[in-house]
Amino acid sequence: MERSKSALALVLESRPDLPVHCLRPHAAEAAARWFLRHFPGDVLYAVKANPHPAILDAVHAAGVRWFDVASMPEVALIAGRFPDARLAFMHPVKARSAIRRAYFDYGVRVFALDSMDELAKIVAETGGAKDLHLVIRIAVSGDYAQHKLSGKFGAAGAEAVTLLREARAHAAELGVSFHVGSQCMRPEAWRVAMQATGELIRHAGVTVDIVDVGGGFPAAYPGLTPPPLDQYIAEIRDAFETMPVLENADLWCEPGRALCAEAGSHIVRVEARKDDALYLNDGGYGALFDAAHDGLVFPARLLRAKGGPRRPLKAFRLYGPTCDSIDAMPGPFFLPADVHEGDYIEFGLTGAYGATLATRFNGFGEYEEAIVADAPLTSMYGLSGRRQTQGNVVAMARRSGGKA
Ligand SMILES: Cc1ncc(COP(=O)(O)O)c(C=O)c1O
Structure with a gap:
């Protein structure tokens, strides 16, 4: 299995065409x-x-x-x-x-x-x-x-x-x-x-x-x-x-x-953006099942090379790749406002009930797998340096007002 020092390094090196199930x-x-x-x-x-x-x-x-x-x-x-x-x-x-x-x-x-x-x-x-x-x-x-x-x-x-x-x-x-x-x-x-x-x-x-x-x-x-x-x-x-x-x-x-939960994250690519809606290459029939069917909000971050200008955060709703309209993840997920087609997003805490639940509906659900060495996006065990949230997710937790 591929190994990488971080989810970001993996994306920068290989620009993966399939979603990537990252294991920690x-x-x-x-x-x-x-x-x-x-x-x-x-x-x-x-x-x-x-x-x-x-x-x-x-x-x-x-x-x-x-x-x-x-x-x-x-x-x-x-x-x-x-x-x-x-x-x-x-x-x-x-x-x-x-x-x-x-x-x-x-x-x-x-x-x-x-x-x-x-x-x-x-x-x-x-x-x-x-x-x-x-x-x-x-x-x-x-x-x-x-x-x-x-x-x-x-x-x-x-x-x-x-x-x-x-x-x-x-x-x-x-x-x-x-x-x-x-x-x-x-x-x-x-x-x-x-x-x-x-x-x-x-x-x-x-x-x-x-x-x-x-x-x-x-x-x-x-x-x-x-x-x-x-x-x-x-x-x-x-x-x-x-x-x-x-x-x-x-x-x-x-x-x-x-x-x-902390031992898995999922990298997806944005295939299209329509205003505040992002269309992804994985979703509710895949490793993000709980975001669609249980209203769960995963911690999320954009995987872009470091050093660019910091963008304000904006609330997005997400859609998975299948034709089914229940393949929708209302979130809201807070991400940099300029997120666009071709960007990669990493969702944390998908180690539990994530890729494990994925189906092959509509021909999707095929993933790459990689072991990554960086910290989980959030941690109950002090692994991420922040117990609850990280980066843009801090804003998400505050602004979503306790929404599951
Ligand atoms: C009998 C039993 N034990 C343990 C678990 C694990 O639960 P959790 O992932 O919430 O810790 C489940 C989950 O469905 C269960 O049915």
């Missing part, structure tokens, strides 16, 4: 080291956020050994790459064949579930195994997160209590898990979720060996300024102390975005 493995490694050092339990990397080999290797090099996998291809990918990896199959709804293969072919023992039907499936497909670690996914509020994950999965109320009791009878170890939603802006979301989960455990009267507080840890997008990550850790540590679980219960987290 050093940023993923730093984020993983931060979590391993500060989280008072085990850190599982949520592979779905970015399964690129360079990111997996960086997270592994930092010392992460547990991986949250959600499909058979993810199980095979991680088991094949890291013989020392420990896999937790955390999708609450799995194909029978996936349960069977994960258990018998890959030695997976940790399975998430949120229904009695799934419990029956797991017990049947593992031949009534006695060494299962069953983790009950509890439904919790998604109100504190930018991207809610509360609608689809999770057992609630009496159903959760019954499931906890039934699963206990089949589990060598019993766990609880939840997901407060992705890009969670409020650390207290975890306290609220852990208290609610604790109530269900009390009602069920079961012993619990594992508390998995899921993912949801944020990155620093313009207009979405999270508190420092150590506040999240403090809330979780305190709430864990009060949970009615075994004294030596394990505490897990499953960060995806927080480990890999």
